[in-house]
Structures are given as structure tokens and as C-alpha cells.
Amino acid sequence: MKPGRVILMGAGPGDLDLLTRKAVRALLAADVLLLDELVCADLVELAPRARVMRVGKRGGCRSTPQDFIQRLMRRYALQGKTVVRVKGGEALLFGRAGEEIAFLEAAGIEVELVNGISAGLAAATSLGISLTHRGHCDGVSFVTAHTHDGTGPDWAALAKSRTTLVIYMGMQRIEAVCAALLAHLPGGTPAAVVQWASTPREARLVTRLDTLAGAAREAGMASPAVILVGDAIGQARRRSTAGAEPAQRVLGAA
CATH class of the missing domain: 3.30.950.10 (Tetrapyrrole methylase, C-terminal domain)
Structure with missing residues (x-):
């Protein structure tokens, strides 16, 4: 099976009006949506066909382990799905995107990046x-x-x-x-x-x-x-x- 892809997307600080058109297109294409803790709950309405999984990470609170999130992305991408990993703010700023990019590319999975407002x-x-x-x-x-x-x-x-x-x-x-x-x-x-x-x-x-x-x-x-x-x-x-x-x-x- 041809591998799918993972899109690492910054959803901005919470106001959905701040999403880019590119972010909206990514959400519409999503088969699987992995949502961080601080992402606006209404964002899921922009991904009508996606399976939604909440993988919250927040300081001082019980969080989903980083290695588990990475394995989830790899699993679904290797099934040929489009996985959108949605992070609050900007994915490339304190969002552990570097770790995820390296992990996914080592598995031969295409990674796309969509910026958000920090x-x-x-x-x-x-x-x-x-x-x-x-x-x-x-x-x-x-x-x-x-x-x-x-x-x-x-x-x-x-x-x-x-x-x-x-x-x-x-x-x-x-x-x-x-x-x-x-x-x-x-x-x-x-x-x-x-x-x-x-x-x-x-x-x-x-x-x-x-x-x-x-x-x-x-x-x-x-x-x-x-x-x-x-x-x-x-x-x-x-x-x-x-x-x-x-x-x-x-x-x-x-």
C-alpha cells in the first residue's frame, strides 16, 4: 500500500478566523485528525470526514506521551491515510515538530507543514x-x-x-x-x-x-x-x- 501523508498544522491561538486557507484545505482532506489540548473545539467542524482523536499535551496536566502520538501518526499514514496533526499556535514554535518530522521521515512518510499564528x-x-x-x-x-x-x-x-x-x-x-x-x-x-x-x-x-x-x-x-x-x-x-x-x-x- 502506498503510504499516506502527515500534515503538521498550526491552528493558531484559538480564533478560527485566523486560520489560513491552506489550513482549511488540510482539514477538509483529513482522514484522521489528531488534536492538541488547546485547539479550538469548533475546528472539528472543518474536517467533516475525519476520525477525531484528542492527544492532549499541557504543562502540569496528564498528557498523551509524545512517542505514542508519533506512533499513531505513523500507523495511520502507513495505512494510506491523510493524517493532520493539529497543534495550537504555530507548529514549528515549541510544538515538537522537529522530533515528529524526523520520526516520520525515517519511516518514509511524507510530511507537510502548515503554519499558524503563534x-x-x-x-x-x-x-x-x-x-x-x-x-x-x-x-x-x-x-x-x-x-x-x-x-x-x-x-x-x-x-x-x-x-x-x-x-x-x-x-x-x-x-x-x-x-x-x-x-x-x-x-x-x-x-x-x-x-x-x-x-x-x-x-x-x-x-x-x-x-x-x-x-x-x-x-x-x-x-x-x-x-x-x-x-x-x-x-x-x-x-x-x-x-x-x-x-x-x-x-x-x-
Whole structure:
């Protein structure tokens, strides 16, 4: 039997209007749909003929093992099916796509990639800021607080990089993240948390680095959320204190 194919698709942060036309075509072609935990539930309506399997992975929660997900993709692809592995955000950004591509290609399976909007970009949109505002930074660094070996990133180097920091998977250890950055950045450095970016559940907190952890805990903010740190975040303050769309809640501002 001729092998099928696997499509690794980023579904974006939750707003289905942000899906690309290419993503919609992939969903329509799907025989098997493997859905991550944070993918919008309504997305399955765009894959009317697919068998839907939920393979949730979420920090601090019981998750489907990565090797099991990879074996599922291989199994169905070798049966000649089109498998669409749907990940929240962007598949190529902290989505373990590299591991999956290598595993599938070693089995002789064709892999296609469909990009999605990352939660970090959706968070910046919500705050109304440019992550690369040239008056405030030299670029942007996307980083995970949950590294593979558990040691954490080089916060000192990141603090000195003069880039806007967009930190994923950091809410469980937000106190440690803030403490590490405060060893190298002023306490008044603008900072924010955006939870459930782009969805009706979205919440935004804009403050400063030395109060971020406490304010986020007091507001009950938790994953899925993105932490943003840097001078460019200061541009969000006026917009946040002025109010938000009806579907959003502004939890605080410096």
C-alpha cells in the first residue's frame, strides 16, 4: 500500500478566523485528525470526514506521551491515510515538530507543514504593540521557560539582549522567571501576561516586572498564557487602561 501523508498544522491561538486557507484545505482532506489540548473545539467542524482523536499535551496536566502520538501518526499514514496533526499556535514554535518530522521521515512518510499564528503574536496584537519597535528594542526573543533538561534558559543573556522577551510555558514558575530577570533588569521594566489570546476568554495584565508575578497570581491567571517583558511592552499601557473590547478583560495596568 502506498503510504499516506502527515500534515503538521498550526491552528493558531484559538480564533478560527485566523486560520489560513491552506489550513482549511488540510482539514477538509483529513482522514484522521489528531488534536492538541488547546485547539479550538469548533475546528472539528472543518474536517467533516475525519476520525477525531484528542492527544492532549499541557504543562502540569496528564498528557498523551509524545512517542505514542508519533506512533499513531505513523500507523495511520502507513495505512494510506491523510493524517493532520493539529497543534495550537504555530507548529514549528515549541510544538515538537522537529522530533515528529524526523520520526516520520525515517519511516518514509511524507510530511507537510502548515503554519499558524503563534500565541505570542496574538498577544502582541491584543496589546496593540510591535514586538520589534525599533525605538525600544533590537528584536524579539521567543523562549520557553520549560526547557527539555529542566535547567531553564540563560536569563542573564536574554536580559542583556535588548530584545522583547516572549516567554511560553512560564506561568507555573512565573515567580522564578521574574526573579531571574530582575537580577539583570530594572524592576520598572514593562511586562505583561496575556491569557487565552484572541479568544472570548482572553485576559490581559499590563504592569512592571517587579510586580508581575504577584499581580498575575492575584488575578488568577494561569496557562495557557504568554509572558512578555521589555520596553516595547510599555506602549501597551495607554491602550490597556483606556479599555478593551467587550469580550476581553483588562486585569490591571501600571
